[in-house]
Amino acid sequence: MIYISRKVDFCASHRLHSPALTDAENVALYGKCNSANGHGHNYVLEVTVCGSVGENTGMVMDLKALKDLLDQEIVDRVDHKNLNVDVDFMQGVIPTAENMVIKFWGYLENRLPENCRLFEVRLWETDNNVAFYRGE
Amino acid sequence: MIYISRKVDFCASHRLHSPALTDAENVALYGKCNSANGHGHNYVLEVTVCGSVGENTGMVMDLKALKDLLDQEIVDRVDHKNLNVDVDFMQGVIPTAENMVIKFWGYLENRLPENCRLFEVRLWETDNNVAFYRGE
Amino acid sequence: MIYISRKVDFCASHRLHSPALTDAENVALYGKCNSANGHGHNYVLEVTVCGSVGENTGMVMDLKALKDLLDQEIVDRVDHKNLNVDVDFMQGVIPTAENMVIKFWGYLENRLPENCRLFEVRLWETDNNVAFYRGE
Amino acid sequence: MIYISRKVDFCASHRLHSPALTDAENVALYGKCNSANGHGHNYVLEVTVCGSVGENTGMVMDLKALKDLLDQEIVDRVDHKNLNVDVDFMQGVIPTAENMVIKFWGYLENRLPENCRLFEVRLWETDNNVAFYRGE
Amino acid sequence: MIYISRKVDFCASHRLHSPALTDAENVALYGKCNSANGHGHNYVLEVTVCGSVGENTGMVMDLKALKDLLDQEIVDRVDHKNLNVDVDFMQGVIPTAENMVIKFWGYLENRLPENCRLFEVRLWETDNNVAFYRGE
Amino acid sequence: MIYISRKVDFCASHRLHSPALTDAENVALYGKCNSANGHGHNYVLEVTVCGSVGENTGMVMDLKALKDLLDQEIVDRVDHKNLNVDVDFMQGVIPTAENMVIKFWGYLENRLPENCRLFEVRLWETDNNVAFYRGE
Numbered sequence: 001m002i003y004i005s006r007k008v009d010f011c012a013s014h015r016l017h018s019p020a021l022t023d024a025e026n027v028a029l030y031g032k033c034n035s036a037n038g039h040g041h042n043y044v045l046e047v048t049v050c051g052s053v054g055e056n057t058g059m060v061m062d063l064k065a066l067k068d069l070l071d072q073e074i075v076d077r078v079d080h081k082n083l084n085v086d087v088d089f090m091q092g093v094i095p096t097a098e099n100m101v102i103k104f105w106g107y108l109e110n111r112l113p114e115n116c117r118l119f120e121v122r123l124w125e126t127d128n129n130v131a132f133y134r135g136e
Numbered sequence: 137m138i139y140i141s142r143k144v145d146f147c148a149s150h151r152l153h154s155p156a157l158t159d160a161e162n163v164a165l166y167g168k169c170n171s172a173n174g175h176g177h178n179y180v181l182e183v184t185v186c187g188s189v190g191e192n193t194g195m196v197m198d199l200k201a202l203k204d205l206l207d208q209e210i211v212d213r214v215d216h217k218n219l220n221v222d223v224d225f226m227q228g229v230i231p232t233a234e235n236m237v238i239k240f241w242g243y244l245e246n247r248l249p250e251n252c253r254l255f256e257v258r259l260w261e262t263d264n265n266v267a268f269y270r271g272e
Numbered sequence: 273m274i275y276i277s278r279k280v281d282f283c284a285s286h287r288l289h290s291p292a293l294t295d296a297e298n299v300a301l302y303g304k305c306n307s308a309n310g311h312g313h314n315y316v317l318e319v320t321v322c323g324s325v326g327e328n329t330g331m332v333m334d335l336k337a338l339k340d341l342l343d344q345e346i347v348d349r350v351d352h353k354n355l356n357v358d359v360d361f362m363q364g365v366i367p368t369a370e371n372m373v374i375k376f377w378g379y380l381e382n383r384l385p386e387n388c389r390l391f392e393v394r395l396w397e398t399d400n401n402v403a404f405y406r407g408e
Numbered sequence: 409m410i411y412i413s414r415k416v417d418f419c420a421s422h423r424l425h426s427p428a429l430t431d432a433e434n435v436a437l438y439g440k441c442n443s444a445n446g447h448g449h450n451y452v453l454e455v456t457v458c459g460s461v462g463e464n465t466g467m468v469m470d471l472k473a474l475k476d477l478l479d480q481e482i483v484d485r486v487d488h489k490n491l492n493v494d495v496d497f498m499q500g501v502i503p504t505a506e507n508m509v510i511k512f513w514g515y516l517e518n519r520l521p522e523n524c525r526l527f528e529v530r531l532w533e534t535d536n537n538v539a540f541y542r543g544e
Numbered sequence: 545m546i547y548i549s550r551k552v553d554f555c556a557s558h559r560l561h562s563p564a565l566t567d568a569e570n571v572a573l574y575g576k577c578n579s580a581n582g583h584g585h586n587y588v589l590e591v592t593v594c595g596s597v598g599e600n601t602g603m604v605m606d607l608k609a610l611k612d613l614l615d616q617e618i619v620d621r622v623d624h625k626n627l628n629v630d631v632d633f634m635q636g637v638i639p640t641a642e643n644m645v646i647k648f649w650g651y652l653e654n655r656l657p658e659n660c661r662l663f664e665v666r667l668w669e670t671d672n673n674v675a676f677y678r679g680e
Numbered sequence: 681m682i683y684i685s686r687k688v689d690f691c692a693s694h695r696l697h698s699p700a701l702t703d704a705e706n707v708a709l710y711g712k713c714n715s716a717n718g719h720g721h722n723y724v725l726e727v728t729v730c731g732s733v734g735e736n737t738g739m740v741m742d743l744k745a746l747k748d749l750l751d752q753e754i755v756d757r758v759d760h761k762n763l764n765v766d767v768d769f770m771q772g773v774i775p776t777a778e779n780m781v782i783k784f785w786g787y788l789e790n791r792l793p794e795n796c797r798l799f800e801v802r803l804w805e806t807d808n809n810v811a812f813y814r815g816e
Binding site for chain 6 (some may be wrong): 137138140141142143144172175189191192193194195196198200
């Protein structure tokens with residue numbers, strides 16, 4: 001079994017605010033990320049797929065096809081968008097990196113070739129902050 | 137003469153939209169950056185100061201003092217903010233990197249020690265896109 | 273289960289020298305890292321925590337709280353220090369990255385919120401050299 | 409058990425072309441990577457070893473020895489080479505990153521000290537494209 | 545006057561070999577870069593343009609238009625190519641980074657909007673090796 | 681005229697302490713960098729040379745020769761050393777990046793081929809802190 005990963009990036013804005021909490025609790029919990037008019041990030045998304053290597057192709061999966069899938073399923077939906085307002089699948093969801101990788105997993109899990117399975121969806125908000133999900 | 141630079145970063149959202157242009161012209165000019173509800177970036181700001189090296193200190197300027205100046209004059213005003221809405225000095229200004237470095241220059245130019253002068257203000261919106269100003 | 277990671281960095285000096293070995297054996301084993309008066313690194317520490325996502329918060333754990341924990345438990349103890357001389361918990365321990373991640377694990381393991389557990393402590397001495405520990 | 413990794417890099421050229429496919433199928437599958445006269449990459453190889461920490465050394469394995477092993481077994485064979493033409497162990501193998509990590513694994517697996525085992529061989533073709541193998 | 549830069553990348557192979565030198569002189573001069581069947585790089589190209597900021601646009605030049613220009617004039621001609629064999633404008637030219645930035649300058653110099661001029665063409669062969677040209 | 685740059689790195693420790701100042705003034709000025717037993721950095725040195733391109737070589741200067749010069753003149757003198765104690769040319773000099781680039785310039789200025797001159801010596805102490813000197 002071989003693992004392959006592809007990175008893509010997108011720029012988006014968001015605000016962290018939980019409807020289950022009071023305004024004061026939101027400020028206490030999210031700090032600057034609760035700022036009323038939002039802020040943004042250059043997100044980096046890395047998706048890892050694992051599977052057997054095709055004898056005739058030398059590839060687990062065409063990385064160009066994986067990039068096209070990521071663009072179509074994820075990047076086109078979130079790039080240069082406001083995650084709170086513009087993105088259908090984030091409605092009613094607090095746009096933390098944790099929630100985003102779960103949602104992204106759902107869009108990718110069943111879209112891979114038969115010899116492959118999705119291993120990890122990893123999302124950097126900044127160089128220092130990352131969340132990842134392995135379907136566990 | 138020696139040059140020293142300090143990098144800081146901040147996260148902000150913005151929308152590029154010119155009131156001098158029609159909506160269609162804005163879309164044609166700014167593309168995705170004109171998206172109605174904004175998007176965002178992890179901005180990286182690098183400020184370069186030049187001057188003579190102090191004989192007793194071995195420094196042009198204390199880089200910690202330069203960082204504190206950048207935090208006070210710039211980062212505290214823009215970090216986790218919406219540049220179009222929240223930032224006083226960007227009101228009436230299209231929040232392009234070009235306009236931002238000019239504004240930032242104005243906040244820094246006269247705040248340096250006597251043996252120094254401001255050489256460059258450089259702002260990355262993404263790893264691939266940068267604007268810089270040298271006061272020329 | 274979702275994983276989140278936070279990176280922090282610190283600058284420290286050290287010398288690799290084993291009291292169980294002769295001087296000649298130390299030179300043979302550690303090479304330049306045995307240099308008598310020490311050398312140093314910009315260390316990068318990445319700590320990964322895993323757990324369930326809080327329904328009301330959208331977070332496994334507040335990454336700001338994780339950063340504060342890393343600063344308090346690790347960075348404040350080692351930043352701008354000589355690891356051989358200044359750091360209590362490294363006394364009697366050869367300050368290799370391997371030994372450091374084990375020690376760091378001990379300071380973090382029981383300091384996490386109830387829904388979380390420590391997954392990995394990873395330490396880069398340079399961009400090319402890294403050690404990590406998963407409590408196995 | 410502690411894990412340590414060492415990165416090395418090399419520059420090589422290659423062409424992706426499968427003898428089991430027609431020319432048209434090769435173009436369809438590999439796109440620009442099938443370009444007749446080849447292209448190239450700055451490859452980055454990261455090899456991870458795991459094992460117990462030596463009591464007298466504080467190390468799983470000397471990272472300098474690991475680098476020397478990587479240079480001798482891998483880098484000297486592929487650096488500044490044409491992978492299709494110049495590299496013995498890639499003859500009859502499509503030089504994808506997937507196939508390369510499997511071949512590299514074979515050269516490293518039995519060359520480690522007794523207290524260690526090979527955990528992962530990871531190869532970046534570009535910053536965005538990576539393959540890795542864990543011997544599974 | 546404001547400066548803006550845009551980075552793009554491409555993958556190519558090349559061989560350094562001077563027809564004015566003997567084979568032995570070529571080996572002595574270029575070392576591994578003279579390897580008979582070529583090798584390759586992930587090149588990174590950064591082009592800097594300077595000019596006045598448009599009052600109605602807040603931009604020196606649309607960075608998207610600059611990217612499109614770089615793709616059309618440079619990347620489409622060299623990406624996934626063998627620089628010695630496949631690239632018309634490199635025929636009879638030793639494909640060093642020095643010669644490449646001079647050639648690239650020629651393709652870009654007269655293609656900019658009226659308010660702009662080309663300031664610098666910078667080409668990284670690796671993270672450690674770079675050449676740049678300012679038209680001086 | 682073409683510019684070429686080469687990066688090298690080294691690991692060293694240092695302590696910032698000025699004999700012209702009292703202990704309290706040293707703490708006030710240098711903060712953590714005055715820590716009694718020193719700390720360290722992964723320094724990155726980038727040296728830029730400019731000159732004409734040799735017609736028969738396509739090069740301003742062989743970058744391998746430049747690397748060898750940097751290793752011989754700089755890296756071998758400072759790598760894995762304590763800058764305050766071990767390095768002859770830093771005796772009596774506060775080991776700030778500012779002072780280091782001036783010293784490094786002196787070792788390189790007259791060691792270049794005839795068609796070249798030294799343009800810039802740039803030294804990163806960390807990713808965020810840099811000093812550079814252009815012989816002005």
